[in-house]
Amino acid sequence: MRGEGEVWARVALTRVADPGDEVMGRAVRERGAEGAWAAARAGERLPGAGEQRTAGYAVRAARADPGADLAAAGRAGARFVCPGDTEWPGQLDDLGLQRPYGLWVRGRPSLRLWALRSVAVVGARACTDYGAHMAARLGDGLARSGWVVVSGAAYGVDGVVQRSTLRADGATIGVVASGVDVPYPPGNAELIGEIAERGLLIGELPPGDHPTRSRFVLRNRVIAALTRGTVVVEARYRSGSLVTARRAAELGRVTMGVPGPCTSGLSEGVHELLRGEAVVVTDAAEVIEMVGEIGTDLAPRRRGPVLPRDLLDRAAARVLEALPGQGDAGEEEIARAAGASRDDTLGRLYELQALGFVERDNGRWKLVRTARDGRTRRAG
Template sequence: MVGRWLSKVSAPTLIEAIRARTVPGYLDLDATRLDGYRARLPFLDPEADLARVHSVGGRFIIPGDKEWPSQLDDLGDSRPVGLWIRGTGSLRLLALRSVAMVGARACTAYGAHVAGEISAQLAERGWVVVSGAAYGIDAAAHRGALAVGGVTIGVLACGVDETYPPGNFELISRIAEQGLLLSELAPGEHPNRFRFVLRNRVIAALTRGTVVVEAALRSGALSTARRARDLNRHTMGVAGPVTSELSAGVHALIRSGGATLVTDAAEIGELIGAIGDDLAPRPSGPILPRDHLEPAIARVLEAVPATAEGAPVERLALAAGLPVEEALQKLYELGSLGFVERFGTHWRLAKGARSVPR
């Protein structure tokens, strides 16, 4: 609502209009809501808020500032009025190559390991990891990036001078030193359930894509994923054990087509990175010695039965579709390479080759 008003009038004009009850009719502000805003005005002290954020090395930015990330404008009327930032990096530049990592607070050891490992891989590839500094997947994501000397951004549901949750005090302090903390809430403000939901939209809009690691069917992480999808950002999910309730939400998201399955940082980078520059290597199994054989000799090898008695050359030639003389030559070549051995008038797989998958 406030964002829609600020698209029509300036913030000082709006505040004075609320204080003097002279709000223009086109702003569509009913009397009840106007009274609520007027009741809160005496408790606002912008100068004190600025002094408080400056005392912790922070600042306040608004749309149009050099540091403002223009992708937040995709939120339209729900775009933050401004952001309080703690840290020395440029939010606009750091957010250009960033990815959100979100998930369950009460995560499993598997979820924490995966989130930390992928975040470390992303940081090593020059990506900035963004999360909410909460327990569980959020904390694992931040720690993974920090562990390899990467930069990470914590989007808070409280003031940037507050520590929530308290158990993450050291982690949040480290993020402020090595990355950025940001919030749309003024210094001193404390979190509540509604503020976490609002925080999620900032995470989704700020980044190039959102990865969900572990989420139940009713999870705040899924709301971030839905926001990202609505904003035409890439939404990705990491599969987990089918027996885990914390995997059900992610699996449902992937199955419905709302997210792309990813397993590592390379696959994430291919989705959200520059075309042609962040391609993931094509997964493949191990290369076996038989993979280098020419087609004709490979057909002869495939014809040799995996039995102790083997088979005569005539039967092998027929199975390989080759003349007997050519098949015999190929068998001797295979013998030189250690694939087969002669057993009387028969040919069989060499002992070492019998246990190799065909």
Template sequence: MTQMLPGMDDDAGPDPEEEPPPTPEERLARAAVTRIADPGDGLVGAWLREFGPVETVRALTAEEALPGAGQQRTAGYALRARRVRPERDLAAARATGTRFVCPGDPDWPRQLDDLGAERPYGLWVRGGASLRMWALRSVAVVGARACTDYGSHMAASLGADLAEAGWVTVSGAAYGIDGAAHRGALSVTGATVGVVASGVDVPYPPGHAELIGRIAEQGLLIGELPPGSHPTRSRFVLRNRVIAALTRGTVVIEAQFRSGSLITARRARKLGRFVMGVPGPCTSSLSRGVHELLRADGVLVTAAADVIELVGRIGEDLAPERRGPVLPRDLLPPATARVLEALPARGGACREELAVAAGGTPDDTLTRLHELHALGFVERDGPRWKLARGGGTAPTPEGDRQADTLSR
């Protein structure tokens, strides 16, 4: 069921269709745009593609009319543009170990181009790993901030198990599910990416300052806003499109009907990514949004193996078949199993009675009873036979040895 998603070919080498690397002037201009326009501004994104970043910033600063922008909007851009000092932002970023990654850079994740005019103008990246390489094997894990213990457990387990399988967990560094997913990955020294709605040097929420610091040290912290920027409500919603586009699929754990996590999932679906949900109690309001997602066209997952089977390589990342424990009696030959099943739950029976119940001859039934006795399934009480304690119904160490004997 795996598909190759747009911009997500596993070969991260040079592509003749890629944008050329930005010039120093273009990098400065894109850094300036991150202060002039809000993230995901489709008008500015279209101008960047049509006119280039240098000309776009020049026109915005000069308050020139650009296609689609009214007078009031143009004046707003110009007011911001005249105060921008991108050199200072880049210097401040370097001081905190942050780099500014632009379209055309070797580290730019090309799947973000699927956002069209709403793709980021550039990304402020804190951490030493390759964003492009990590994004190729990444999964978003998102959900409720006010999550339950169950939701926190599932998010942490997914984060840890995905990391141990060589996948990168991406989330928003918020309270609840986000934080649990990050901590799960970090707990096994795995890879994780935090996509923030503020500057990467501004820990938000403040209560996650330590966690955000660990993400930056062990993983990657990325954002669209320049150093020192603080989040707003709308920027959290805009941030979600980056999470959806950056990853191969989005897993939602606990979400109400009105939830930013569902916005991420819907955006992921529009981009052709996999959308998955972890079910919860039907009586929990935090599970209603997830269940509605699953009723639509989300895929139910309960473990990292389910997720990897969807987003991984065809035929190579299949989830193991799930089944109950193999009991020793499950491995008995059919004729022997019929004799065992013929024994009453209480008391005992003679071989003639068991032969009738099992549909065999008395001699063959006696042979089967001796096999069952040797394996510890039955006991003899004079001429009668009865079930031994346990009767081969529990997968005990003794039963494992019996199963091993039978398998040979």
């Protein structure tokens, strides 16, 4: 655990600078959090900061009250986790100068441990029924496989996937663009409360802070860095979900997309991702194969239903293929077509007769037709 001065400085910086502020990030890296906060309070111009930004730092630093923020967080059942704590997820360090000063966390589980086996699922807020269906499938499947689902607790895909995860008694992390004591969007207040109660709710902004448009975009970098990979379910060309996926790719994480109808505007952004380095996924098993352990978390082999003829050995199948689709044939004809001897062909024909594939009539052989639709058994 960091010293009290370090913690208080980082708490203060969540008030002083916006999330992902690289000027302040550089100051923290070069001077430490306490040095960066001291510079902000003194109105010192940091490298890369103009006069307006420097003045803004100073005004916000004068108003910052770390003790009050920590007390407010405590009343909301939240804690502050920062770099150096045992609960800090080390993968967030990949963000470099945009690494959070710290995270406000609601929920009992360890953020570091939960993030180790997590996948982000994001997508359109105004999703279609198809998008909602696919998000629900992913949430349920990932939960039942023991993976932690990370999303933004927003309307649309985010809310659907996290509700589905909770219904399956799974683990989910909600990354919000407001204070963790401010349910946003208000229509998802019940969901956000349930995430905090049964999972983890995290955010960079201090208690009481409300989101802005830019903060939603900046929040996405945390989702991308925290998880092993990001799945996008429906997104337009300018969707924030694409920002998350592209940032994940930049960070070396796996990017995945669920394809949709080519005629749907809500699929155009996903398809654009899939034309690049993103991977097509259609269910949780395929997601897990991409982000899980190599050679272990493999998706099941996909194929159509097994037909009776699929169970035949190669020689019997070759004889079956040699029979004409219409009419009948003698044993010599069938043997020539199959490229086998007459005796071997005859043995195979009796085998196929016992299995119900062919029948013999007046010394000639023909395919058996099913009673249901008149098709031959060869056609399955």
